[in-house]
Amino acid sequence: SQQGEEDPQALSIQEGENATMNCSYKTSINNLQWYRQNSGRGLVHLILIRSNEREKHSGRLRVTLDTSKKSSSLLITASRAADTASYFCATDSGGYQKVTFGTGTKLQVIP
């Protein structure tokens, strides 16, 4: 079963606009990660936020984490056509260090 559920499932925006994706999860976590996937192939790690952090930035990416609501959001500012991809959140609950992936948000950035 999926630990994380992303919302929305699909998002289409114009180039230059901001894109926001949300992730909700069910159990306590050590950290939460966001990954990107192009064309149904391998995923690429984007950013990790620890459970004791509330916000983190990396370039045009901004991630927030609210452990009381068990939710996270990924904001991509000034989007580009090259940002078109699927984005997955992944939760690490410790234990066997198994990371559990969400269902993904498919982002389309229109030039």
Added chain:
Amino acid sequence: GAGVSQSPSNKVTEKGKDVELRCDPISGHTALYWYRQSLGQGLEFLIYFQGNSAPDKSGLPSDRFSAERTGGSVSTLTIQRTQQEDSAVYLCASSLAGRGMGLNIQYFGAGTRLSVL
């Protein structure tokens, strides 16, 4: 190697045949994962290795699926008597996982696209 390598990149097989998918993780990565992704869907966890042992096989969909890892490195996922519903992209990932470190960042291979006719 520099990254996670999977082979073959594409595999077309006939229903009922056995297939073997290979994953060569990043050198030194102790954890290795197999996932399955059907077209347009999320990742379905199959199995996790820590070294050569598999603490979590909970995702293997049936006894037709098995996996092994030798020497703490290369892993092979075997699907016996393939069915059409096995058609998917099979992704492998490895990580430099340390118990309690909590920084389990996974590095993915490009996947094997399996088509069962």
